[in-house]
Amino acid sequence: NAGVTQTPKFQVLKTGQSMTLQCAQDMNHNSMYWYRQDPGMGLRLIYYSASEGTTDKGEVPNGYNVSRLNKREFSLRLESAAPSQTSVYFCASSEWWDGGTDTQYFGPGTRLTVL
């Protein structure tokens, strides 16, 4: 099993360009997440999808859109990139039950630089 895969690994954009980060998981998890990680800030949740067909905003959704394409895939789109979106982006997946979120499995990350 590959777990959680992300593409691309690295990307450099100019201000105003758009791009889509791809994420796929092969663990049959219902929930998927997009985080960004900035130095000294920990991980912040951008968007999440509790189950196929649903998406919701996290802490820092402005400037991003998401699509839960199917149970396996969850993409993150930057419509008009800004330097403030320079960050490392992580996708994760998990199950959840009445007692809460189970272990989250993370992809290797995408390092995005916006010039």
Added chain:
Amino acid sequence: SQQGEEDPQALSIQEGENATMNCSYKTSINNLQWYRQNSGRGLVHLILIRSNEREKHSGRLRVTLDTSKKSSSLLITASRAADTASYFCATDRPILTGGGNKLTFGTGTQLKVEL
């Protein structure tokens, strides 16, 4: 604001010593999870402790949870150079609007284990 706050922000110890990291949070949780991140990599799950549990062990790791004080600690015994990494606590809480649960990560403790 961050739900989980780790303390200390950085810790440097000698190989063979024990390392203790603490995490405090503000509101009720379903469970608390600890993750490890090696430089430039994705996060890896270490331990999940539920709100009705007080202590959990996994190999050289021991996690405690005190819900009355809203705090948790991660103890790594007999540390090794390979334990050098950042360690994050994440608190799982119900989402009040829309349903489901989500993890909120702290800013992490950077552990350095020297030979």
